[in-house]
Amino acid sequence: MKRSMEQEPRVVIVGAGFGGLLAARALSRAPVQVTVVDRYNHHLFQPLLYQVATSVLSPADITAPIRTVLRSPNTTVLLAEARSIDAARKVVVCDAGELPYDLLVLATGATHSYFGHPEWAEHAPGLKTIDDALEIRRRVLLAFEAAEREQDPARQQEWLTFVVIGGGATGVELAGALADLTHITLRKEFRRIDPTRARILLVEGLPRVLTQYPEPLSARTQRDLAERGVEVHTGAMVTGVDATGVQIGNTRIQAHTVLWGAGVAASPLMRSLGVPLDKAGRVKVEPTLTVPGHEDLFVIGDVASIQQEGRPVPGVAPAAMQMGKHVAKNILRRLRGQSLLPFRYNDRGSFAVIGRGAAVGVTLREKLKLSGWPAYLAWAGIHVFFLIGFRNRVSVMLEWTYYFFTRRREVRLITGGVHHELPPISSSAAVAPRSQQELPAH
Amino acid sequence: MKRSMEQEPRVVIVGAGFGGLLAARALSRAPVQVTVVDRYNHHLFQPLLYQVATSVLSPADITAPIRTVLRSPNTTVLLAEARSIDAARKVVVCDAGELPYDLLVLATGATHSYFGHPEWAEHAPGLKTIDDALEIRRRVLLAFEAAEREQDPARQQEWLTFVVIGGGATGVELAGALADLTHITLRKEFRRIDPTRARILLVEGLPRVLTQYPEPLSARTQRDLAERGVEVHTGAMVTGVDATGVQIGNTRIQAHTVLWGAGVAASPLMRSLGVPLDKAGRVKVEPTLTVPGHEDLFVIGDVASIQQEGRPVPGVAPAAMQMGKHVAKNILRRLRGQSLLPFRYNDRGSFAVIGRGAAVGVTLREKLKLSGWPAYLAWAGIHVFFLIGFRNRVSVMLEWTYYFFTRRREVRLITGGVHHELPPISSSAAVAPRSQQELPAH
Numbered sequence: 001m002k003r004s005m006e007q008e009p010r011v012v013i014v015g016a017g018f019g020g021l022l023a024a025r026a027l028s029r030a031p032v033q034v035t036v037v038d039r040y041n042h043h044l045f046q047p048l049l050y051q052v053a054t055s056v057l058s059p060a061d062i063t064a065p066i067r068t069v070l071r072s073p074n075t076t077v078l079l080a081e082a083r084s085i086d087a088a089r090k091v092v093v094c095d096a097g098e099l100p101y102d103l104l105v106l107a108t109g110a111t112h113s114y115f116g117h118p119e120w121a122e123h124a125p126g127l128k129t130i131d132d133a134l135e136i137r138r139r140v141l142l143a144f145e146a147a148e149r150e151q152d153p154a155r156q157q158e159w160l161t162f163v164v165i166g167g168g169a170t171g172v173e174l175a176g177a178l179a180d181l182t183h184i185t186l187r188k189e190f191r192r193i194d195p196t197r198a199r200i201l202l203v204e205g206l207p208r209v210l211t212q213y214p215e216p217l218s219a220r221t222q223r224d225l226a227e228r229g230v231e232v233h234t235g236a237m238v239t240g241v242d243a244t245g246v247q248i249g250n251t252r253i254q255a256h257t258v259l260w261g262a263g264v265a266a267s268p269l270m271r272s273l274g275v276p277l278d279k280a281g282r283v284k285v286e287p288t289l290t291v292p293g294h295e296d297l298f299v300i301g302d303v304a305s306i307q308q309e310g311r312p313v314p315g316v317a318p319a320a321m322q323m324g325k326h327v328a329k330n331i332l333r334r335l336r337g338q339s340l341l342p343f344r345y346n347d348r349g350s351f352a353v354i355g356r357g358a359a360v361g362v363t364l365r366e367k368l369k370l371s372g373w374p375a376y377l378a379w380a381g382i383h384v385f386f387l388i389g390f391r392n393r394v395s396v397m398l399e400w401t402y403y404f405f406t407r408r409r410e411v412r413l414i415t416g417g418v419h420h421e422l423p424p425i426s427s428s429a430a431v432a433p434r435s436q437q438e439l440p441a442h
Numbered sequence: 443m444k445r446s447m448e449q450e451p452r453v454v455i456v457g458a459g460f461g462g463l464l465a466a467r468a469l470s471r472a473p474v475q476v477t478v479v480d481r482y483n484h485h486l487f488q489p490l491l492y493q494v495a496t497s498v499l500s501p502a503d504i505t506a507p508i509r510t511v512l513r514s515p516n517t518t519v520l521l522a523e524a525r526s527i528d529a530a531r532k533v534v535v536c537d538a539g540e541l542p543y544d545l546l547v548l549a550t551g552a553t554h555s556y557f558g559h560p561e562w563a564e565h566a567p568g569l570k571t572i573d574d575a576l577e578i579r580r581r582v583l584l585a586f587e588a589a590e591r592e593q594d595p596a597r598q599q600e601w602l603t604f605v606v607i608g609g610g611a612t613g614v615e616l617a618g619a620l621a622d623l624t625h626i627t628l629r630k631e632f633r634r635i636d637p638t639r640a641r642i643l644l645v646e647g648l649p650r651v652l653t654q655y656p657e658p659l660s661a662r663t664q665r666d667l668a669e670r671g672v673e674v675h676t677g678a679m680v681t682g683v684d685a686t687g688v689q690i691g692n693t694r695i696q697a698h699t700v701l702w703g704a705g706v707a708a709s710p711l712m713r714s715l716g717v718p719l720d721k722a723g724r725v726k727v728e729p730t731l732t733v734p735g736h737e738d739l740f741v742i743g744d745v746a747s748i749q750q751e752g753r754p755v756p757g758v759a760p761a762a763m764q765m766g767k768h769v770a771k772n773i774l775r776r777l778r779g780q781s782l783l784p785f786r787y788n789d790r791g792s793f794a795v796i797g798r799g800a801a802v803g804v805t806l807r808e809k810l811k812l813s814g815w816p817a818y819l820a821w822a823g824i825h826v827f828f829l830i831g832f833r834n835r836v837s838v839m840l841e842w843t844y845y846f847f848t849r850r851r852e853v854r855l856i857t858g859g860v861h862h863e864l865p866p867i868s869s870s871a872a873v874a875p876r877s878q879q880e881l882p883a884h
Contacts, residue, residue, distance in 0.1 A: 068852070078591065398837075416573065
């Protein structure tokens with residue numbers, strides 16, 4: 001079993017998302033020494049993250065320990081944060097020390113972008129990591145608890161107002177799932193508030209939601225969302241976000257829970273490369289996925305900017321997975337002295353889900369458009385198929401089946417401290433039943 | 443459906459653990475207005491909490507939203523923290539305001555006690571809440587990641603040393619589960635460390651573990667633990683706990699991960715009652731579960747101190763459940779003007795589990811002693827049966843079946859920030875493979 005590593009080139013992969021994980025897997029039997037570096041110990045199936053944020057799934061259902069997925073003897077997994085790349089010395093500078101490489105793959109993914117307003121971040125958390133999803137879940141569930149404690153109707157309504165900023169797939173899916181949570185799952189669980197009175201607003205600056213989809217599907221999505229009780233505001237630019245609401249032009253919306261699904265930016269690690277970046281901070285890579293002027297440096301996934309037939313390859317999971325496999329192939333060609341092949345994105349389609357029986361999808365270069373039940377079922381099947389690990393597939397299928405029939409969401413945990421954000425209510429009226437007339441004389 | 447509440451007495455239940463939950467359920471059709479107050483939004487099945495701490499189960503598997511369990515129209519659930527009881531004015535003072543009651547049930551359970559050393563708490567977390575379990579899971583999983591980053595063998599061993607303080611059921615179960623995690627599940631997942639080299643110490647001040655069990659079962663437990671690689675130290679008093687280890691008399695054990703399963707104390711809320719408490723801070727209740735001198739005030743579960751046949755009723759889940767049902771019965775008797783009945787604890791037995799196929803149990807007043815597979819299977823069946831909710835029963839059974847056959851634990855998530863505790867390693871040797879000879883010349 002012991003293999004000599006004297007001659008084996010060191011391939012370092014930073015990031016174990018879809019791109020990094022598939023690159024590492026494709027190299028698991030190759031004559032290279034692979035080191036995978038990630039800030040987290042788990043791979044995350046990001047397309048279902050909104051279901052963790054809205055209490056449908058548990059974090060463990062959509063994650064897998066990176067060490068378990070990458071158990072090949074030629075692969076070392078390191079929990080560490082890459083801070084910068086020193087391309088001249090060929091080292092990755094991590095919090096754990098310096099990591100020398102012969103070939104480097106950067107697959108660190110995207111983070112939130114608040115359009116030059118970093119101060120919005122604390123009031124409007126985005127959704128990229130498990131910790132993000134748990135924070136959103138905590139805020140959403142706490143808002144209902146706070147409303148139940150609150151006696152002032154205006155302040156109660158502030159707690160029951162949820163604003164989702166950004167009408168892309170993340171925003172649409174979050175808003176749809178929030179609507180089902182409040183209007184169906186929680187309907188009968190409170191005594192002093194009526195959760196169906198909750199307002200859910202989806203705010204998009206462009207004229208329609210899901211702009212990457214054909215126009216009829218955007219219209220269908222807006223209709224499906226409206227039917228579920230989501231107020232869709234398109235052409236609405238957010239100009240301010242603070243602790244008690246959002247400003248949209250001249251309109252002020254009082255809301256304690258604001259969620260961010262709008263801007264993404266490439267991981268800031270890219271800036272340390274000193275190469276041209278696009279507006280979103282992504283590296284403009286060669287068709288072979290190498291960085292111009294750095295033959296030993298590959299960039300893939302959401303941090304890579306690449307055009308195909310005049311259109312940018314989108315920052316979606318299938319593109320990252322295909323790039324991961326391609327970069328592994330090109331690394332092996334490089335080691336064999338062969339020329340590198342250009343990457344070609346094969347767009348098999350994409351889906352966005354609104355709720356039970358409601359989704360939209362385009363496949364085969366928009367030849368096939370789906371909506372309603374067919375889109376929903378296709379979406380569910382594809383997502384279970386692409387989940388990592390047998391346990392997760394079974395677990396997600398069972399959770400969905402249970403939810404599908406009962407509409408109950410049992411993953412309604414508030415963790416991470418519960419109280420510091422709730423308003424201290426000092427009058428004894430605070431704990432009286434909804435109608436004062438019902439109070440027994442005492 | 444609308445019911446007049448003019449005449450209905452207000453029953454306030456503080457705490458939705460086993461005692462509070464069963465009391466509220468038993469009152470769900472009674473002509474009373476029930477208000478249940480809890481700091482958390484979920485009921486927790488504490489006997490399986492150690493499996494969340496050791497990556498076998500997800501938090502959602504052993505919790506249920508209190509609102510979902512207590513959906514009766516006469517019941518209001520309030521997320522709030524009770525700060526004190528004003529028995530003269532008959533109000534519970536909460537962070538959410540004051541809550542008047544006609545009859546009060548206190549079921550706030552136990553917290554950790556560090557034997558007069560509160561400064562040990564940050565270095566040796568205990569296991570009472572989901573947040574506690576996630577913190578322990580985080581520390582345990584991070585320790586292996588830190589060891590994999592560490593190059594110095596002595597410091598590596600410090601990261602791979604786990605000390606569990608307290609040889610009661612919690613300590614035994616934690617130590618056994620840690621042993622299986624390190625010696626079986628993680629065995630092949632690291633490249634630079636050998637997880638089977640991890641030391642797991644169980645430290646108990648008394649001469650044997652599980653002192654509430656007959657002596658032969660303690661001996662069997664110590665043998666089963668030793669077979670799994672746990673070093674059991676009995677008669678060993680811990681005299682110091684700090685960030686890098688524990689002091690046991692003259693012996694210093696260097697360890698980064700120390701877990702606390704030793705002392706428990708009643709919730710501090712009891713002190714506000716101004717009635718006699720026992721050494722552990724519990725209220726010495728009448729046989730009817732009322733507080734002496736307070737006919738309208740009941741105390742149940744881990745905060746109640748009660749003797750039966752010269753022995754204290756133990757602070758275990760079945761006792762709390764029986765008290766919860768009994769207190770509901772006595773409340774109804776009080777409302778009908780009947781005399782209150784004394785509580786009788788029916789000891790159906792108890793179990794402690796060490797690992798797959800290894801457990802001990804006593805049933806029927808120690809007439810029947812079990813160990814090994816029979817105890818393990820009985821333990822598993824009983825715990826699934828008493829879980830709250832169909833979903834949780836199915837989910838736990840499936841997780842156990844999966845783990846039983848694969849020995850894999852997929853709930854190996856590090857959440858809540860990952861890095862600030864890991865040692866910053868600045869030399870480039872930090873990221874070299876295990877053996878320096880294997881390093882490619884560069």
